[in-house]
Structures are given as C-alpha cells and as structure tokens.
Amino acid sequence: xxxxxxxxxxxxxxxxxxxxxxHVPGDYNLVLLxxxxxxxxxxxxxxxxxxxxxxxxxxxxRANGPSACVVTFSVGAxxxxxxxxxxxxxxxxxxxxxxxxxxxxxxQHHILxxxxxxxxxxxxxxxxxxxxxxxxxIPRAADAPRLIDRALRAAILARKPAYIEIPCNLANAxxxxxxxxxxxxxxxxxxxxxxxxxxxxxxxxxxGKLKPVILVGPKLRRAGAxxxxxKLAEAMGCAVAxxxxxxxxxxxDHKQFVGIFWGQVSTCGAESILHWADxxxxxxxxFNDYSTVGWTAMPDIxxxxxxxxxxxxxxxxxxxxxxxxxxxRLATQVTHNDSTMVEYGxxxxxxxxxxxxxxxxxxxxxxxxxxIQQLVDEKTTVFVETGDSWFNGIQLxxxxxxxxxxxMQWGHIGWSIPAAFGYSIRHPERRTIIVxxxxxxxxxxxxxxxxxxxxxxxxxxxxxxxxxxxxxxIHDGAYNRIKNWDYAMLIQAFNSTDGxxxxxxxxxxxxxxxxxKVATANKGGPTLIECTIDQDxxxxxxxxxxxxxxxxxxxxxxxxxx
Ligand SMILES: Cc1ncc(Cn2nnc(CCOP(=O)(O)OP(=O)(O)O)c2C)c(N)n1
Ligand SMILES: [Mg+2]
Numbered sequence: 067x068x069x070x071x072x073x074x075x076x077x078x079x080x081x082x083x084x085x086x087x088x089h090v091p092g093d094y095n096l097v098l099l100x101x102x103x104x105x106x107x108x109x110x111x112x113x114x115x116x117x118x119x120x121x122x123x124x125x126x127x128r129a130n131g132p133s134a135c136v137v138t139f140s141v142g143a144x145x146x147x148x149x150x151x152x153x154x155x156x157x158x159x160x161x162x163x164x165x166x167x168x169x170x171x172x173x174q175h176h177i178l179x180x181x182x183x184x185x186x187x188x189x190x191x192x193x194x195x196x197x198x199x200x201x202x203x204i205p206r207a208a209d210a211p212r213l214i215d216r217a218l219r220a221a222i223l224a225r226k227p228a229y230i231e232i233p234c235n236l237a238n239a240x241x242x243x244x245x246x247x248x249x250x251x252x253x254x255x256x257x258x259x260x261x262x263x264x265x266x267x268x269x270x271x272x273x274g275k276l277k278p279v280i281l282v283g284p285k286l287r288r289a290g291a292x293x294x295x296x297k298l299a300e301a302m303g304c305a306v307a308x309x310x311x312x313x314x315x316x317x318x319d320h321k322q323f324v325g326i327f328w329g330q331v332s333t334c335g336a337e338s339i340l341h342w343a344d345x346x347x348x349x350x351x352x353f354n355d356y357s358t359v360g361w362t363a364m365p366d367i368x369x370x371x372x373x374x375x376x377x378x379x380x381x382x383x384x385x386x387x388x389x390x391x392x393x394x395r396l397a398t399q400v401t402h403n404d405s406t407m408v409e410y411g412x413x414x415x416x417x418x419x420x421x422x423x424x425x426x427x428x429x430x431x432x433x434x435x436x437x438i439q440q441l442v443d444e445k446t447t448v449f450v451e452t453g454d455s456w457f458n459g460i461q462l463x464x465x466x467x468x469x470x471x472x473x474m475q476w477g478h479i480g481w482s483i484p485a486a487f488g489y490s491i492r493h494p495e496r497r498t499i500i501v502x503x504x505x506x507x508x509x510x511x512x513x514x515x516x517x518x519x520x521x522x523x524x525x526x527x528x529x530x531x532x533x534x535x536x537x538x539x540i541h542d543g544a545y546n547r548i549k550n551w552d553y554a555m556l557i558q559a560f561n562s563t564d565g566x567x568x569x570x571x572x573x574x575x576x577x578x579x580x581x582x583k584v585a586t587a588n589k590g591g592p593t594l595i596e597c598t599i600d601q602d603x604x605x606x607x608x609x610x611x612x613x614x615x616x617x618x619x620x621x622x623x624x625x626x627x628x
Contacts, residue, residue, distance in 0.1 A: 070101060070237065070238050071210040072102065073105070075163070075214055076104070077105065077243070077244050078214055084130070087102065088112075089110050092142050094164075096234075115145060118483070119137060120149020121488070122485065123162075123488055124156070129493050133153075133158070136165075139190065144193075148478060150227045153226070154226055159225055162194065162227060163231075166234065167233060169206075169236065199220050202229065203231035204236055208241075217229065223254060257387070260385060263384060271345075272345060277405045278346070279346055279406045280305070280306045282295065282309065282316045283312050285352065288350070294397070295393055296317070309328070309352065313464070324414075328607075330610050339413060348369050350389065351371065354475065357474065360617060373389065375387065426576060429597055430603055431531075433578070434597045442499070444468055447469040450472050480510035483502065484510050498522070500525070502526065507553065514567070514594065518565040523591060524592040525582075525586070525592070525595070528553050531604065539612030553569065553571070557594050561591075570585070571598065582595070
C-alpha cells in the first residue's frame with residue numbers, strides 16, 4: 067500500500083496528540099480527507115460551515131493543545147480564517163489545512179472555481195501568513211515532510227496557529243514516512259545561564275519590595291505553567307488576582323485568591339489590593355482595552371512580567387526563559403511575604419447575600435446566575451460568550467476543578483457554540499455549560515445540530531434579553547435590535563426524527579429550576595434553556611465598563627486628525 071502525503075500528514079497529526087479533527091469537505095480536499103479517514107487513530111468531525119469548523123477546532127485546542135481544521139480552497143478557508151484569528155489572539159496551536167488547485171493549473175492561465183476568477187492562486191497563502199505563525203504551501207510531494215514538520219513545530223513552540231496548503235493532486239502522491247516525532251514536538255528549553263540569572267535577579271527585586279502581589283493572565287495556561295504558578299504563589303504567600311480572560315487558571319477556593327482584577331468591575335475587592343501593592347508580578351497577562359476597562363485600569367506602578375519565553379522587570383530583561391521553568395526556579399529563591407494577604411484580610415468585602423427568587427417570580431439575570439452557580443461543580447466547564455454573559459460569568463465562584471473558557475481577546479460573538487462543541491468532543495466526560503446571549507446564538511446556532519449528532523449533553527443557557535445589550539451599553543442605535551426567534555422550537559428542528567436534544571423556555575424562577583432538572587437528566591443530547599429576561603436587566607458592571615470603553619473609542623484623532 068503506497069504511503070502518501072495525506073498519510074504523512076495524518077500520521078504527524080496523531081503523533082502530536084490530535085485524535086479528532088474538524089472538517090467541511092470540498093472538491094479540493096476530498097482525497098486528503100480520504101487519507102485522514104484511513105488513519106485508525108484519527109476521527110473526522112463534520113461541521114455545518116467553515117466558521118464553526120474553525121471555532122470547533124479553537125475550542126478543541128483549549129482542551130487538547132494542538133487541533134486541526136480541514137477545509138476546501140478559498141470559499142472554505144476564508145471563513146476558517148476567523149477561527150484561525152481567534153486561535154492566534156488566544157494563543158492556541160490550531161492547524162488550518164486547506165485543499166488547493168491541482169499543481170498543473172498553476173501558471174497555466176486556467177480560471178478555476180471557488181477562486182477569485184483570476185489566474186493567481188497565491189492570495190490565500192499570503193493572507194494566511196498574516197494570521198498564523200507559519201504558513202506553507204506544498205509545491206511537490208518531496209517537499210511535504212519538510213514543510214509539514216516546519217508548520218507543526220512552529221505552532222507547538224509558539225502556541226499560535228499554522229497553515230498547511232495541499233494541492234488536490236498531491237494528497238495521494240507517494241511520500242516517505244515521518245521520522246521521530248520529537249523533531250517536531252521537543253521544546254526549546256530555557257538557556258541555563260539566563261534562567262539562573264533571572265531567578266536570582268527576580269528574587270532580589272521582589273525582596274526589595276514591601277507588598278508584592280501576583281496577577282495571573284491568560285497566557286499562563288497556554289504556557290502549561292499553572293502548577294508552577296501555584297507553587298510560587300504559596301512560596302510567596304502573597305495575594306493572587308486573576309485577569310478576566312484567565313478566570314479559572316488559579317483555584318478560586320485557594321486562600322490566597324483575591325478575585326478577578328478588572329478595574330472598576332473587579333470582583334471580591336481585587337482592585338483594592340492591586341492598587342495598594344508596590345510590586346505586581348504579571349504572569350502571562352494581556353492588558354488590552356477591554357481588560358483595562360478602556361485603559362482606565364492599567365496598573366500605575368512598573369511591572370514585572372513573566373511571559374511564555376522571557377522575563378522583564380525594571381532594569382532587567384532575560385530572553386529564552388521558559389515560563390514554567392522560571393516560576394519553578396523563583397519559587398525556590400523567593401522570600402515569603404504575605405503583607406498583601408494581611409492587608410486583604412482587612413479589605414475583603416463582606417459576602418453578598420444572594421436573594422433566592424420565589425418559583426412564581428419573573429425570571430431575572432441575578433436569579434439565572436444563582437441557579438447556574440448551583441450547576442458548577444469540579445467536573446464542569448463553563449463557556450461564557452461575548453455579551454453580558456461575560457459579566458455574569460465572571461461573577462461565578464469556581465469550585466476546585468471547575469474550568470472556565472472565555473474569548474476576550476478575539477471576542478467573536480457566537481464562538482462559544484462551536485468552541486464548546488469542539489471542547490466537548492475532546493472532553494465528553496466533563497459537563498459543558500454555555501452561557502450565551504440571543505444575538506450571539508444567532509451567529510452560529512447551526513452547530514447545535516452537531517451536538518445532537520454526537521449525543522453531547524451540553525447545557526445551553528440562552529439569555530434572551532431581546533437584542534445586542536452589550537452594544538447598547540457601549541453605544542445604542544437601531545442596529546442593536548434583532549429579530550426574535552423561538553429558540554426552544556429551533557432545537558426541535560435540529561432533532562428531526564432521531565435527535566435527543568431538548569429545547570425549553572423559562573419565564574419564571576420556578577420554570578428555570580425545572581428546566582435545569584430536565585437538562586441535567588438529559589444525557590442523550592444538548593438541552594437549550596431560553597431564559598427570558600427584561601431588555602434592561604443587565605449587569606451594572608456592563609454599564610460601567612460600557613461607559614469607559616465607549617469613551618476610549620471616542621478619543622479624537624491627535625492634532626485634529628487632518
Ligand atoms: C463577529 C462579531 N460581530 C460583531 C460583534 C460586535 N458585537 N459584540 N456583541 C454584540 C451583541 C451581543 O448580543 P448578545 O449575544 O445578545 O449579548 P447580550 O445581549 O449583551 O447579553 C455584537 C453585535 C462581535 N463582537 N463579533
Ligand atoms: Mg442579547
């Protein structure tokens with residue numbers, strides 16, 4: 067049996083830990099899909115469209131590390147670019163694989179279907195170069211091993227997406243078998259001298275401070291350094307705050323957890339201790355306009371930042387220092403200093419009494435959050451979608467083991483439906499819950515049908531506040547109104563004759579409680595619960611945050627702009 071380029075790719079994908087890949091077929095990738103399907107350790111998962119396919123791969127990557135999305139040329143890839151952009155901005159090694167025109171058509175002035183109708187087919191590779199850390203197009207079968215290995219290795223080292231373009235007549239072309247996978251997966255370890263120096267300098271720097279704290283950012287998990295961070299935090303004994311995009315990356319039941327630091331919309335009084343500190347060790351942090359509440363919550367002291375592959379603090383920079391190794395090294399050298407925890411003990415806000423609505427009460431956002439909170443246990447992963455769901459989700463208390471997924475950097479509405487689907491394909495043993503607004507749901511609703519097909523008991527809490535409320539709070543206009551759907555009924559449509567999904571609607575607190583009982587009992591498929599809440603029932607955090615983001619967007623151009 068001839069070993070081919072498609073077999074080479076299939077073998078490498080399984081070797082780097084991918085066992086399910088997401089695809090939408092098209093005539094430029096059918097032979098390639100045959101090859102991937104032939105591999106005994108690979109399972110192809112079909113999606114309704116390439117946007118959702120790429121977002122499913124993005125969600126799979128959150129659970130697995132590497133992930134793969136296989137699409138057809140141009141009409142497929144350009145939609146998949148959106149999930150690729152999400153993977154880039156969220157630091158996930160998604161491998162975007164696209165079929166491409168027959169090599170005999172290149173340079174022959176042939177006009178081909180699915181292309182722009184010109185004889186230049188290079189535009190897709192050029193675009194892919196901008197949104198990946200490595201983009202390759204295989205020109206001949208002999209080049210396939212070198213180029214495929216280069217792209218996969220780049221993605222794994224950088225935790226960024228890579229792009230591989232395979233002409234439709236090369237997938238089945240003869241190819242050599244791959245060499246040891248360590249050539250692709252072995253990490254570049256820290257430079258020992260740099261690691262040594264960084265640990266020593268950082269320990270001295272922190273020793274010179276009276277009240278150091280740690281701020282955890284979303285790149286911590288991408289660097290695989292959560293365990294080392296926990297050890298360092300316990301060695302220091304200081305307060306640990308978490309950025310909203312990193313929620314769940316430090317245990318919230320830990321005695322040193324002081325809340326989500328998000329400026330004026332922080333939780334548990336985290337901002338009070340961040341502002342009191344005289345040193346902030348920022349681990350994998352991302353300070354963007356949303357996480358700094360329109361630039362109003364940038365810490366105002368010089369920062370010490372530990373990144374995936376370097377460390378900097380006032381007067382120092384150390385390259386080639388891998389985050390996990392740096393944190394482990396520092397934990398052995400740092401002096402215990404719990405001054406910020408002592409102070410936090412005096413600042414910690416009193417626990418808020420959460421009101422329990424009566425069963426007949428009209429359903430509110432707060433009551434919905436209270437009931438969702440009861441669903442979250444150590445085996446639960448909560449996906450929160452762009453919208454007021456961000457603010458409601460951030461308030462959830464995560465028990466040890468509970469996971470939280472959010473897409474605050476890319477912020478593509480609708481991401482959570484396909485992403486949670488992809489995540490759940492990799493972690494069917496976890497309870498996956500999605501908290502999503504009506505506007506976002508309308509973007510990618512089709513992928514609920516894959517949850518039906520694969521009998522995934524995902525619970526979707528659809529917060530129907532009749533429109534784009536997060537946008538209303540930033541800047542309102544008629545464009546923020548949308549057509550309402552019968553969301554519960556839509557789920558019946560996805561069932562057709564054989565599905566096990568349930569679509570429910572809750573107008574009162576009692577109906578929500580009953581619906582949640584039905585959802586947790588429904589093991590054969592997804593359950594969507596449409597929570598009808600008042601259009602103005604949105605979090606005060608969103609309103610506050612919206613004001614600052616709106617004014618950040620409204621800053622006039624420098625020098626009058628002409
Ligand atoms: C792909 C994409 N297109 C447009 C936007 C802008 N945007 N951000 N949030 C929204 C509205 C979200 O509305 P919902 O999901 O209903 O959420 P809430 O009403 O805020 O609970 C838009 C239209 C976006 N974030 N992503
Ligand atoms: Mg809405």
